Amino acid sequence: MRFPCTRDDALSRLAEFVPLAGRAYAARRNQDGGPDGKATTSLLSPAIRRRLISEAEFAAAAVAAHGYTGAEKFVQEVCWRTYWVGWLQQRPEIWTRWQADVVRMEAMLADDGKWQRRHEQALVGTTGIDCFDAWVHELTETGWLHNHVRMSFASIWCFTLRLPWQLGAAFFYRHLLDACPASNTLGWRWVVGLQTPGKTYLARADLIRDLSAGRFRVEAPLAREAPPWPADIVPAPIPPAPAMHADPGVRTGLFVTSEDVSLERLPLPVSPQALAATSGIGGAPAALKRQVADAMLSDGLHRAASRFGLDPERLDEADAISAMRAWAARHRLQQVITADAPVGPVKDRLDTLSPALAADGVRLVRLRRAWDDVAWPHAKKGFFPFKAAIPNLLALPPQALA
Ligand SMILES: Cc1cc2nc3c(=O)[nH]c(=O)nc-3n(C[C@H](O)[C@H](O)[C@H](O)COP(=O)(O)OP(=O)(O)OC[C@H]3O[C@@H](n4cnc5c(N)ncnc54)[C@H](O)[C@@H]3O)c2cc1C
Structure with missing residues (x-):
C-alpha cells in the first residue's frame, strides 16, 4: 500500500526511506513524479499524523543515519509539523474562526452563481488548468499531494481562481489522509500571507513544469500577482496547559x-x-x-x-x-x-x-508526549526562533523519543 496503515508497515517504510533522508532529500524533495512516479519524500505524513510513528522516532532515525548536519533539512521539515501544531495549540481561536468561516462561506455560495460555478469547477477538476485539474483527481482518488503541489494548488485556488482560502482548506481537510488542523489551516494561511505577514506564495508555470518533470504544460494563464489576504488579528499565545500525570494506584x-x-508507547x-x-x-x-x-x-x-x-x-x-x-x-x-x-x-x-x-x-x-511538551512552548513566534530549539528536542533521552 502507498500509505502504511499499520505501525509495522510504517516502520518498514521508515527503514526504506532513511537512506534517502540526507543530502538526496535536500536536493530532490521538491520533485513530484505524480501518483505513479517514484516518490522523493517519505509519504509517511498519514502515519505521523495519527502517530503510528512519531516525529521523534522519524527525526532520530534520520540523524542516526546521516548525522545532524546531513539530515538537517529533513529534520527541519519534520519539525515544521511540530511547529505548526504548537503554534495553533497556543491560538485555538484561529481554528474555531476557520470553521465558522467555512460555514458562513458555504452559505454565501448559494447567493452568488458565478462564485458557486468557479467553486464547483475547482472541486471536480474542470477548471481547464491542466495541473490543477489533475491534482484535484489525485487528491480525491489517493488522499495525498506532494508538498510543492499543495503550495501551487493553494496558490492557484486563491489567486488564479479567486476562491477563498478557507474553502480550499476545507476541501483539503475532507480528503487528505494526513489532514491536520494545524498543518492544513496554517499552510493555507501561509500561502495567502496571513502567517508571514505580507509574504504570499505565487505559483509559477515554469516551476510546475520543471518539478513535475514535464507532466504538465500549464498553458492556461496563472495569476501574475498574489496580493496578501487582508490581515486578521492573531491572538496572543496562550501557554500550553500544564502536563497531566496519571495516578498509579487506581483502576x-x-x-x-x-x-x-500508539498508546502502548506512552510511559x-x-x-x-x-x-x-x-x-x-x-x-x-x-x-x-x-x-x-x-x-x-x-x-x-x-x-x-x-x-x-x-x-x-x-x-x-x-x-x-x-x-x-x-x-x-x-x-x-x-x-x-x-x-x-x-x-x-x-x-x-x-x-x-x-x-x-x-x-x-x-x-x-x-x-502529553515529551516531544510536544518540550517543543510547543517554543512555537510562540516564527519558525526561525523555533528552529533554535530543535537540538533540545533531539537531545531528549531515548525513552522520551516514543
Ligand atoms: C496548503 C498546505 C496544506 C498542508 N496540509 C497538511 C496537512 O493537513 N497535514 C500534513 O501532515 N501536512 C500538510 N502540509 C505539509 C506537507 O505538504 C506534508 O506534510 C507533506 O507533503 C507530507 O509528505 P511526506 O510525508 O512525503 O513528507 P516528507 O518530506 O517525507 O517529510 C516528513 C514529514 O515531515 C512533515 N512535513 C514535511 N513537510 C512539511 C511541511 N511543509 N509542513 C508541515 N509538516 C511537514 C510531515 O509530517 C512529513 O510526513 C500542507 C502543506 C501545504 C502547503
Whole structure:
C-alpha cells in the first residue's frame, strides 16, 4: 500500500526511506513524479499524523543515519509539523474562526452563481488548468499531494481562481489522509500571507513544469500577482496547559483516539484494566480518509490489546460520551488515560468527555508526549526562533523519543 496503515508497515517504510533522508532529500524533495512516479519524500505524513510513528522516532532515525548536519533539512521539515501544531495549540481561536468561516462561506455560495460555478469547477477538476485539474483527481482518488503541489494548488485556488482560502482548506481537510488542523489551516494561511505577514506564495508555470518533470504544460494563464489576504488579528499565545500525570494506584482504562494510535508507547505508570476506542473517527471525512484512519485506529487498538493483555472494545461513535461513561462504569474505572490531543476535533471531544466522566468520579488523564511538551512552548513566534530549539528536542533521552 502507498500509505502504511499499520505501525509495522510504517516502520518498514521508515527503514526504506532513511537512506534517502540526507543530502538526496535536500536536493530532490521538491520533485513530484505524480501518483505513479517514484516518490522523493517519505509519504509517511498519514502515519505521523495519527502517530503510528512519531516525529521523534522519524527525526532520530534520520540523524542516526546521516548525522545532524546531513539530515538537517529533513529534520527541519519534520519539525515544521511540530511547529505548526504548537503554534495553533497556543491560538485555538484561529481554528474555531476557520470553521465558522467555512460555514458562513458555504452559505454565501448559494447567493452568488458565478462564485458557486468557479467553486464547483475547482472541486471536480474542470477548471481547464491542466495541473490543477489533475491534482484535484489525485487528491480525491489517493488522499495525498506532494508538498510543492499543495503550495501551487493553494496558490492557484486563491489567486488564479479567486476562491477563498478557507474553502480550499476545507476541501483539503475532507480528503487528505494526513489532514491536520494545524498543518492544513496554517499552510493555507501561509500561502495567502496571513502567517508571514505580507509574504504570499505565487505559483509559477515554469516551476510546475520543471518539478513535475514535464507532466504538465500549464498553458492556461496563472495569476501574475498574489496580493496578501487582508490581515486578521492573531491572538496572543496562550501557554500550553500544564502536563497531566496519571495516578498509579487506581483502576484505569485506556482510551485510544484517532489522534494518537500508539498508546502502548506512552510511559504509563499503571497497568490498565480496560481498553476502548470509538467505532469511528468523527466529522465528515471522505470515504478513503475514514477508511485509512479507521484501519490505523484498529492497528493501535490491537497493539495496545496485546501489550496489556486486554480485550479491546469499540464504543458507539454516534453516542460516544454516553458510551464512554457506561464503559467506565462497567469496569469500575477511577481514571481513563488517553494521549493528549492538540487543537482539533478529538480535543473538542475530550473537552466534553472530561467533565462528563468527572461527574461520575472518573478522572480523564491526557498524557502529553515529551516531544510536544518540550517543543510547543517554543512555537510562540516564527519558525526561525523555533528552529533554535530543535537540538533540545533531539537531545531528549531515548525513552522520551516514543
Ligand atoms: C496548503 C498546505 C496544506 C498542508 N496540509 C497538511 C496537512 O493537513 N497535514 C500534513 O501532515 N501536512 C500538510 N502540509 C505539509 C506537507 O505538504 C506534508 O506534510 C507533506 O507533503 C507530507 O509528505 P511526506 O510525508 O512525503 O513528507 P516528507 O518530506 O517525507 O517529510 C516528513 C514529514 O515531515 C512533515 N512535513 C514535511 N513537510 C512539511 C511541511 N511543509 N509542513 C508541515 N509538516 C511537514 C510531515 O509530517 C512529513 O510526513 C500542507 C502543506 C501545504 C502547503
